[in-house]
Amino acid sequence: MVNDWVDIGALLPHKAPMLMLSNIVAQGETDIHCQAYIEEGNPFVQDGMFPGFACLELVAQTCGIFLGMGVSGGADSSAPHSGVIASVKGMSIDLQQIYSGMTLDVIAEFLGGNQQAAMFSGKVLLDKNKIFESKVTVAMLDEKTL
Numbered sequence: 001m002v003n004d005w006v007d008i009g010a011l012l013p014h015k016a017p018m019l020m021l022s023n024i025v026a027q028g029e030t031d032i033h034c035q036a037y038i039e040e041g042n043p044f045v046q047d048g049m050f051p052g053f054a055c056l057e058l059v060a061q062t063c064g065i066f067l068g069m070g071v072s073g074g075a076d077s078s079a080p081h082s083g084v085i086a087s088v089k090g091m092s093i094d095l096q097q098i099y100s101g102m103t104l105d106v107i108a109e110f111l112g113g114n115q116q117a118a119m120f121s122g123k124v125l126l127d128k129n130k131i132f133e134s135k136v137t138v139a140m141l142d143e144k145t146l
Contacts, residue, residue, distance in 0.1 A: 008034075011068035012061055013082045017041045021061050021106065031109045032066040034058075040100040048100050052093035055104070055132035059122030060085050062108045063138045067115050083140045086117065091134040096126055108136075116140055 008021055020042060025033040036058050038045065044054035064083050098104070105125040112119050117139040124132035 006069065008065060011065050014061065017043055019061075020058055021065065022103070024065065025105070027066065027069060031107065032062055032069075034062045034065065034106045036104045036106055038098060038100050038102050038104065042100065045100050050098040050100065050102075052095065052098065052132060055093070055106075055124040056085070056088065056091065056134060056136070058104065058106045058124055059108055059120070059132070059134060059136055060138055062106045062122065063118070063120045063136060064140070066108055066110060066120070067118060067138070067140055070115060082142075083138050085136060086139045087137040089135040092132070094129075094131040096129070096131045098126065098131070102126065104131075111135070113137075 006024055008024065009015070009019055012019060017039065020036050021034045022037040023035050025035055027033070038050045040048070042050060044050055106122070107125070108120040108122045110118060110120055117137065119135060119137045122134055122136050123130050
């Protein structure tokens with residue numbers, strides 16, 4: 001279930017063009033599905049192409065949104081606003097051509113942790129075909145930590 005009123009920009013510290021997620025498709029108790037429309041102005045796009053390794057950032061932003069929304073499914077104003085990718089394991093990239101103008105589906109499944117630091121299994125789909133997957137640990141930081 002997704003609340004249409006959720007402002008992605010309020011859950012992540014990123015601003016355009018680094019805020020790369022377009023919308024939240026669905027969120028469950030242990031997973032979240034977002035979409036990313038690859039714009040020409042995306043900082044990773046070169047010669048009209050989005051590199052596969054940049055899907056890691058899409059997964060990390062999706063994880064950040066999951067943590068920011070909490071299990072209640074609503075924006076948590078007390079959630080930390082900055083975060084880091086603490087670890088990446090088992091990253092696999094399919095060498096598909098990803099062009100600006102395409103929409104990618106980004107799915108993250110919560111594996112364990114809390115709203116401060118958690119591990120996820122993430123994947124990115126292009127036309128329902130998996131082009132990226134990895135286990136990612138993200139840590140949310142508050143302004144005192146920075």
